[in-house]
Amino acid sequence: MLTIDEGRFRESFETYSEIGATDAGGLDRLALTDEDKRARDRFVDDLAALGLDVRIDEIGNVFGRREGIDPDAAPVLIGSHLDSQPSGGRFDGQLGVLSALETLRTLEAEGVETKRPIEIVDWTNEEGSRFQHAMLGSAVFTGETDLETALDLTDDDGVRLGDELERIGYDGDYSVDPFDIHSHVELHIEQGPKLETHGNAVGVVEGVYGIAWLNVTIRGESDHAGPTPMHTRRDAMAAAADAVSAIGALPNRLSADAVSTVGEFDVEPNSINVIPNRATFSVDLRSYDDDVVDRAVALAESEIEAACERHGTTADVEEVWRIPHTEFDSDVCDAVAAAAETAGVDYERLVSGAGHDAKYVSDVAPTAMIFVPSVDGQTHNESEFTAWADCVAGANVYANTVLSLANE
Template identity: 65%
Template structure:
């Protein structure tokens, strides 16, 4: 008999968490380690303790709730996602994955399920990277890809460090963040793209994830009065930046079929209505499932920046910030998800993720995989982000059964 979740309880729980950091437009503003995040974390701990899970918090504030299996020495199955949100983001991104994992363990408890392996629920710290600007941070440290001290020293725009904020909200745990002994990791997430909705599938078995490359460029011209300075006498850093951004937006057409490029932030100096901008810094994000595109991106972007700088008579600097190669998820987890979906009679399709997730980092240390549910209009990082509740339930059914499948695999 496949496991059957309690859809009403699942929904009530989702609504309750959605009120913490709720925005008027129906979204979520719950940045990592803010008071709202603190409140959501406390509620999760309360819910984990109500299930008799053994709760522990590590030095990054990653929070785990462990349910024992028959063999306490067996490597556990790790399930979860993140409770932090983007600024004025949606209610489904991250939160739905944590609450699906919670509903899975509640279902195990209801049904008296005994697994071979322990199962641990996890809420990762600072997945979004919008307050402390390194995305997938907690899972990155857990996987050994990011140094714990470096992570704790990252500061927000007001100079408050992650370590100080963990301490302030009481989530500065003692346990070292590194983990190595995990059998598998499974995360449910909203697709954040239109593929599933367009093909009418309830869920996606995620085969892999786009790689990404983050860069920054600075253009330096000369500030001058916006009135008396003739157009041909200007060295306008913003005109050059806009020119470069326009070319960068056109780059994917020349790189590959699936590539995307985004100029997401621009800082203008002196940022004044009647002064020609002297300096502009902007960021670039390029993604694709093709490793070649990821490795060639900086060269291609720098070429556009250099060309625009030359056209506008300004100087430029170019910086490579961060990159991740495209990733293929574990066949073990992909098969478990497909089997879980089949057991629960949920139609599915295979899909590649355009966004990075904590599951990326987990893939470097264990069998890792994901379940996607559709995002209406592909909309995400937006207060209007929405997933039909029937799809959330279908995803949770497949997820619970896939978790059971993984956790009953003997050590």
């Protein structure tokens, strides 16, 4: 059984957490910014220090390969992402990359050879907060998204993703096409309350919710806030507020696991005494049942249309992203459970409400995930926290899962 070096693991975590650190103890390391470049550079240096063969593909995914006894055997793929949300937490993504790095360091320190090679990866733009396509690096890697489409994505300032890859020196030469993978395991914080509520240190993740993202634009007519009678107004903000309220209530009409979120909102002309003529907002709809997601999209569109009819406005609704729910590989899930039992770590089986790179990788390789608890279920903010004992327990289960898979 492998046992990670807790002190080394903690030191690595704290060092990486300094890159893009916020005053409130969080992390602001958006994809392909200078902070992301610094984290990537540190990651590449750490891989090189282990003697790994490091390569960067055309979308900027960073890989490192530790050879196995049989160099021709399909490798086990491990890792996660180093980019963060704006003013996000230190654990989301980063903990998965550093658990994978500590796994390789432990194998090296203990002189353990594995039958199969092991490949570690840092995926590009997993968060999708700067360039609007979550899990982008893994989506391009697996063929879900076209490379040129991805490179042409722009951020809110009109900056092109491909240009930013070139600017920070991560426009790699290696083909982004997937290679043969024996299995894949990703460690991540739960980003939910179940593990903490149930008193378990590890979650064996058996699947991921289906997700639909909508961008909505409601158009009305600007007019003066004082002399314009209420019954003659075409108020885009009022229509949007009605629609957002109705969308927030949709899960009650759908299923116990359905969730809806409006996370972005903008209004024009954004003046205190002018009736808004335009309101734009995002909609995020999720469930483990794809039929429920389909119904949620249809109901959201219906509620938007009804709100516009009440307020004399019009709307454009664009579905910008959709992924079906994912069921992970039962054998890889069982390998995680066996490692937890060997390590004496309490665990439970669950599904993920959040999307992860493992979702796309599961299209090309047997895949599972390991969750560790999120205190109060909080994530995507600076208060995000996982107790260090849980980080260590998860990393030990992770290392032994990888060892087991690499010796198959």
